[in-house]
Amino acid sequence: xxxxxxxxxxxxxxxxxxxxxxxxxxxxxxxxxxxxxxxxxxxxxxxxxxxxxxxxxxxxxxxxxxxxxxxxxxxxxxxxxxxxxxxxxxxxxxxxxxxxxxxxxxxxxxxxxxxxxxxxxxxxxxxxxxxxxxxxxxxxxxxxxxxxxx
Numbered sequence: 001x002x003x004x005x006x007x008x009x010x011x012x013x014x015x016x017x018x019x020x021x022x023x024x025x026x027x028x029x030x031x032x033x034x035x036x037x038x039x040x041x042x043x044x045x046x047x048x049x050x051x052x053x054x055x056x057x058x059x060x061x062x063x064x065x066x067x068x069x070x071x072x073x074x075x076x077x078x079x080x081x082x083x084x085x086x087x088x089x090x091x092x093x094x095x096x097x098x099x100x101x102x103x104x105x106x107x108x109x110x111x112x113x114x115x116x117x118x119x120x121x122x123x124x125x126x127x128x129x130x131x132x133x134x135x136x137x138x139x140x141x142x143x144x145x146x147x148x149x150x
Contacts (some may be wrong), residue, residue, distance in 0.1 A: 038146035
C-alpha cells in the first residue's frame with residue numbers, strides 16, 4: 001500500500017454491536033445478573049413499537065456496548081429493520097469519511113444525517129463488501145454514567 005491513508009488523522013473506536021432480542025427485560029436480566037454488565041442507557045420508541053437498551057461495562061462514552069432492540073411485544077418475532085444486527089463505529093470526522101467512502105464506491109444504506117433534527121451528532125449506515133451493515137457515528141453528546149449497576 002502506498003501513499004497516505006484516506007483516514008489519516010481520524011480517530012475510530014467500536015461504539016456498539018446491535019443485537020435484536022425477543023424479550024428485552026429477560027435479556028437485560030441475563031447480561032446484568034450473569035455477566036455483571038451495567039445498563040448504560042434505555043430508550044423507548046413507542047411510535048415504532050421498539051424498546052432499546054445499551055449494556056456494557058461503565059459508561060458508553062468510554063467503551064463499547066451491546067445495543068439490544070426489542071420490536072413488538074415480548075417473545076413476538078417482529079420483522080427487523082435492514083440495519084438489525086450491526087456494528088457501530090465512532091468516527092471523529094464523519095463528513096470527511098463519508099466523502100472518501102463515496103469516492104471509493106461504498107454503498108450507503110442511510111446517507112449522512114443528524115441523529116436528531118438540529119443536533120450535532122451525525123450518523124450514516126453503509127454496507128461492507130460482504131453485505132454487513134456498519135453504523136458510522138460522530139458523537140458530540142456524552143451519554144454519561146450508567147443508569148444502574150449490576
